[in-house]
Amino acid sequence: AQKITQTQPGMFVQEKEAVTLDCTYDTSDPSYGLFWYKQPSSGEMIFLIYQGSYDQQNATEGRYSLNFQKARKSANLVISASQLGDSAMYFCAMREPNFGNEKLTFGTGTRLTIIP
Amino acid sequence: DVKVTQSSRYLVKRTGEKVFLECVQDMDHENMFWYRQDPGLGLRLIYFSYDVKMKEKGDIPEGYSVSREKKERFSLILESASTNQTSMYLCASSFGLTGTEAFFGQGTRLTVV
Numbered sequence: 001a002q003k004i005t006q007t008q009p010g011m012f013v014q015e016k017e018a019v020t021l022d023c024t025y026d027t028s029d030p031s032y033g034l035f036w037y038k039q040p041s042s043g044e045m046i047f048l049i050y051q052g053s054y055d056q057q058n059a060t061e062g063r064y065s066l067n068f069q070k071a072r073k074s075a076n077l078v079i080s081a082s083q084l085g086d087s088a089m090y091f092c093a094m095r096e097p098n099f100g101n102e103k104l105t106f107g108t109g110t111r112l113t114i115i116p
Numbered sequence: 117d118v119k120v121t122q123s124s125r126y127l128v129k130r131t132g133e134k135v136f137l138e139c140v141q142d143m144d145h146e147n148m149f150w151y152r153q154d155p156g157l158g159l160r161l162i163y164f165s166y167d168v169k170m171k172e173k174g175d176i177p178e179g180y181s182v183s184r185e186k187k188e189r190f191s192l193i194l195e196s197a198s199t200n201q202t203s204m205y206l207c208a209s210s211f212g213l214t215g216t217e218a219f220f221g222q223g224t225r226l227t228v229v
Contacts, residue, residue, distance in 0.1 A: 009156070035217060045206065045220035091158060093218075101166030104149055104208070104218055105175070108158035 003027065004092050004107035012113050013082050020067070021077040021110050023092030032096040034075040036066065039089040039109075048090075051075060079112075087114045119143075122207050122221035129228050135194040137224050139207030145219075146212035148190035150174075150182065152203040153223075159206060165190055166212060197228045 005024045013019045025034065036048040051059045051066045059066040067076040079086055092107045123138035139148065147166050151159040151174075161174030163182040171182050179201060183191045190209075194201055204225050210218040 006158075043204075043223050045208075047217040047219075050217060093159075098172065101164070101170075101172060102147060102210075102212065103161070103164060103172070103174070104147075104210070105161060106151070106159035108156065 002107075003096075003105045004094055006092055006107035006110050008110045009108070010111045010113070012115055014115050015084060016081055019079045019082050019086075019112065021079075021090050021092075021112065023075045023077065023107060025073050025075060025092075025094045027073075027094065027096050029096050032094055034066070034068070035093040035095070035104075036064070036075075036077045037091045037093060037106075038086075039091065041088070045091075049077065082114050084114050084116060087112060120207060120209050120219050120221040122205075122224050124224050125222060127224055127226045129194075129197050129226065131198060131228055133194075133197050133228075135197045135226070135228075137192040137194075137205055137207075137226070139190045139192070139209075139221055140188050141190075141209040141219070142188065143209065143211075143219070144187065145209035146187075147210045147218070148184065149208040149210075149218065150180075150190065150192045151206045151208070152176070152201075153206055154203050162192065197226075199228050202226060202228045 032053045034051045038046045049061045063080045065078045089109045091109045120141045149164040150162045165171045165184045181193045207221040208218040
């Protein structure tokens with residue numbers, strides 16, 4: 001079974017609009033972490049935001065916020081006031097304990113295109 | 117600046133060759149990971165390591181092995197390269213603490229002909 005599910009292969013959004021990228025996860029461990037990464041066409045992986053399973057508040061980093069709904073096992077990324085430079089692949093990832101160490105698993109990604 | 121360096125950006129190898137992909141990090145990270153990235157499939161975990169000489173299979177370990185003789189270096193080995201191993205390979209490292217992001221190398225695009 002997929003640990004991380006991103007159901008939107010591609011999205012087109014008008015510049016300056018807000019955009020929500022969906023991510024659901026599957027784990028039975030109470031302690032885990034959720035991440036979002038951005039991969040522009042250059043190929044580098046850029047860390048955007050992190051949410052811990054015990055965090056009471058949704059994480060925010062500048063224009064990025066993470067809409068964490070624990071009961072639904074959902075960790076959607078919200079980008080406010082989108083910019084042309086936001087066009088990229090976006091990956092959701094989960095870190096979970098794995099027999100004394102930690103495993104980091106990614107989803108299939110969403111390609112976001114910002115339209116001028 | 118944290119640096120994760122992969123030895124090659126592009127690599128072309130022949131079917132049946134033994135291939136080594138090297139990854140070095142300079143942040144004293146405990147955890148290191150190898151992924152392959154294919155269109156539509158995202159990043160799939162091949163192997164990971166949480167300490168020297170320790171390794172764990174990821175989701176797609178078949179056809180691969182790894183070596184971690186020193187803390188800073190994590191090598192991915194294709195014992196006998198096949199065309200279906202043509203892919204982008206990404207190495208990452210992180211501290212062994214929940215909540216710390218992983219840092220990635222620039223990737224190695226491997227083509228097996």
